[in-house]
Amino acid sequence: MAGTTTAERGESRRESSGPPPAGRFRPPRLRTIIISVAGLLLATGAALWLLYGSHWLRVERVSVSGTRVLTPAEVREAAGVPLGDPLVSVDTGAIAERLGRELPRIRTVDVERSWPDGIGLKVTERTPVLVVRKGAEFVEVDDEGVRYATVPRAPKGVPVLRLEPARSGPAAASVRRFGEDRLVREAVRVARRIPKPVARVTGEVAVRSYDDIALELTDGRTVTWGSGELGEDKARVLTALMKAAPDARHFDVSVPTAPASSAS
Template sequence: MAGSTTAECGARQQQPSGPPPRMRRLKPPRLRTIVILAVALVVLGTGSVWLLYGSDWLRVERVSVSGTRVLTPAQVREAADVPVGEPLASVDTDAIEARLRRKLTRIDTVGVERDWPHGIGLKLTERTPVLIVQKAGKFVEVDDEGVRFATVSEAPKRVPVLKLMVSQPGSAAASLRRFGEGRLVREAARVARSIPAAVARATRSVKVRSYDDISLELGDGRTVDWGSGEQGAAKARALTALLKAAPDARHFDVSVPTAPASSGN
């Protein structure tokens, strides 16, 4: 039999004679390393807490106000009563918002934000009157949701007067008993926000005789029967078309927007 070839002998010599080497195991961290890391985390956490609540670096120093129209920033700051000098992280922003809403009913929306590192920002929008109610020589402003939010000594310009005719007998009194004055005011506000812009500028009063009997009086003596606050967009389009088609008419009826009418040329 022929002997082993040189290649076969070399292959056998290259093969490991013992078992395959084992993978090296990762050594677990030493106790000393664990202790050092734990101490570092505690120090870091303690330092962070001290920085936020104990140091003088992150405290309230200023209060900024934006979005005011009628209100002044000074009025807003006074009502907000932000704790100047306190740690910024501990300021109760919800409490500030609640105080503003309670003290300043003219505010519609408000946001209270931390302005790091030293400020509190108050961003608000004010309610806009769409109606006014005359009362004891003054004027109560009513927004587009029917909220009576402020009493002023001078009537805002181009805001119609709300006239509740519910003291009259008949359907007016029945409507007041059924819906209540608040619901009727909200319905009138719903009508006011639907009036076309060109007509709104000329509207002097909104009369409410019942829930579905609301009318407009324009500055030149013309009148508009609007009905209820429902289908406001359709009624607005119908009134705009009527004013163009019959510019000399004195009375318009859009209470049924699919069948508008005008009269009194």
């Protein structure tokens, strides 16, 4: 069998030295790589200068929203936002911690960057469910049992907590076992479950022990509530009982399956 001719071998060499098949990776030229890297470095440098070195993206204003008792000025002062600093470098977490420490009335706060030059503080204040007498003043207590502010007058519609811990008998043992703070938390637990129509006319929540809590209404009626357990059931039964016995002066829902009312 005859071998390949000289012409055929030459043609084969030309084909093998031709351009690579379509789809095969072509490495970029060194010049292209250098230009790309230089462009990336310039863009990064410009971005860093804009964020940290320029005067365009610096803190110039602090806005406050959500306040009810506090004033925006009080919140701004306690926040201590560093005016003039680059906006990107402001430690929002530290601002939130500082506000919680300096202003216990604040329950939560969202600290947000407002580009190009602002910081926004969205405040949620605590709401009292009870107040505790402290001399001539009152300490507000929220629904988590946190005592967070002292005020000269009790807020309208907020019951006064009257602690009357028993000194002897089983009730006294309850007080020693749970402590005063636990009694306050139990009173808060009760206050959260009082039906709204009743809560509006509740003047005091009297606590003798963990399971001996009573409501004293502003019109002279009283409610024996018991402990904070089964609060939803007690609220529902109390509402029905007051409708069924509108002239009653005392209601007992300490055992919601066996409620009672009386004229005295």
